[in-house]
Amino acid sequence: MNRRVVITGCGVVSPVGSNVDTFWESLVNGKCGIDLIKKFDTADLKVKVAGEVLDFDPLDYIKKNEVRKTDIFTQYALGAAIQAMADSGIQDHIDPTRLGVYMGSGIGGIHTLETECAKMATKGPSRISPHFIPMMISNIAAGTVAIRFNAQGPCVSVTTACATGTNSIGEAYRVIKHGYADAIIAGGTEGSITPLAVAGFTNCMALTTTTDPSQACIPFDKRRNGFVMGEGAGALILEDLETALKRGAKIYAEVVGYGNTCDAYHITAPHPEAIGGARAISQALAEAQELGVILEDSQIYINAHGTSTPLNDKSETLAIKKALGDNITRTLVSSTKSMTGHMLGAAGAVEAIASVLALRDGVVPPTIGYSEPDPDCDLDYVPNVKREIQSDLALSVSLGFGGHNGCLAFRKYTGV
Structure with missing residues (x-):
């Protein structure tokens, strides 16, 4: 069975808005959600900035007695899932029995872990707390x-570090495509801005120590x-196209491709030749081409992993160039x-x-904050100002610790 899969719902909790409309308006207008950390004292920490969620109230989604029994990463997941549904x-x-959940987390309930320790x-x-274990374990979201939502179909918690959300959606796509479910609530969640997590990432040399929020995250610069x-x-709500059409659903786009590879190279660094990323x-x-996408017909948009680390951005640029080949001249890349x-x-x-x-x-x-080009990063990164595009194809790329590489391909849905 090879069914077509579409997206019929979206929900977001983010540093630039905790609903889809606010999130999207912020992104297209280049609004930065990065600021000095407000949730705890950073006096003893080298890192002072983060992208915190500051406009989310869990009581908008769950009852007060449930709040104290759930870690913030689960609260965020519920908020996004309730919006999407x-x-x-x-x-x-x-x-x-035909509705499933593929909701992952890279770290899980570290707020709870830190508090209980x-x-x-x-x-x-x-x-x-007697709720310690169910609050902490990463599958609980x-x-x-x-x-x-009484979703009795397949329920899987993906954990592939920074590629978690992409792999969750990709695996959900395959489940629907091959007939094991008709719809999946798919995505990822994280609530790990804590002193312990910040200190840990800092000491493995992953985080910027830049204190100016506007210059802290500058991908490809x-x-x-x-x-x-x-x-x-x-x-996101992924759904079998036929099921969606029968109920007259609004359709955002069609999922037309998924790549999933591993560098098998290093626990944190990407492969220098970008072999795994390019393959994904x-x-x-x-x-996507098997499903009728013609790459030469329009511009391509790639939402890059684009972390603002020296190795990732260089390696990802190489991966994109290897995979796109001659089509790179019609490709726009940005990092949200x-x-x-x-x-x-x-x-x-x-x-x-x-x-x-x-x-x-x-x-x-x-890609905001971009001002100084890097010879190793020589694509069109849509610097600082949004760009209009006539495109039928968008790719979303994720690259995670452990060498995980994921890529999703989306096609504009035109009713055909």
């Missing part, structure tokens, strides 16, 4: 979303020196992380939504 209108039009050290084991942590969640993009493009920071396990999901909305509106969000 409402947007899609699918709830009363699907057999619960402090209790253990200062007050002893008797004071550990997927399970909680499934419970909320020669001055880049590390990524900025972000947080939030993204959720090539796999997604090959599948320049505005959101790196949302880790949620990044691929919110960036997939950005890619889909770019197709819908014919607008590519910019």
Whole structure:
């Protein structure tokens, strides 16, 4: 069975807005969601900036007694999933056994872990919360979303570091394509801006120590020196096209390709020849071409991983050039992380939504903060100002610690 798969709902919690409309308006207008950390004192930390979610109220989505029983990463997931389900209108039009959840997290409940470890050290084991384990484990976001919507189909929590959101959507696409479900709530979530996590990423030399928020995350710029942590969640409703048409669903775009590879090279550094990243993009493009996409027919938009680290941006540029070949001259590349920071396990999901909305509106969000070109990064990165585009194809690329590479391909849906 090879069914067509479309996107019928989207939901976002992000540093630039906690609903889809605000998120998208912020991106196309180049609004930066990175600022000095406000959630805790950074006096003892080298890193002072992050992309924090500051406009999210969990009580908009869950009851007060549920808030104290859930980690913030699960709250973000619920917020995004509830938005996406409402947007899609699918709830009363699907057999619960044919509705699934693929919601991942790179880290899981580190807020809870940090809090309970402090209790253990200062007050002893008797004071550990009975909710500690179910709040912390990284699969609980997927399970909680499934419970909320009575989704009795496949429920999987993907954990592939920074590629988590992309892999969640890609694997959900395959599940629907091959007939194991009719719809999936797919995406990623992360709530890991804590003193422990920031210190850990800092000491593995991953984060920027730049204190000017406007210059902290500058993907593909020669001055880049590390990524900025972000947080939030993204959720998309993936649905069998026939099912969507029967119920008269609004369709954002069609999923037409997915690539999934591993560098098998290093736990944090990308392969210097970008072999795995190039293969993931090539796999997604090959599948899209099998489904009728003609690469030469229009411009291509790539929402890049674009973390603002020296190695990633150089390697990703090479991967894109290897995979696109002659089509690179019609390709626009931008990194929305320049505005959101790196949302880790949620990044691929919110960036997939950005890619889909770019197709819908014919607008590519910019890479902000870009001013000094790097000879090793020589593509069109849509610097600082949005760009109109006539495109039928968008790619979203994610590259994670452990060598995980993922790429999603989306086609503009025209009713054909």
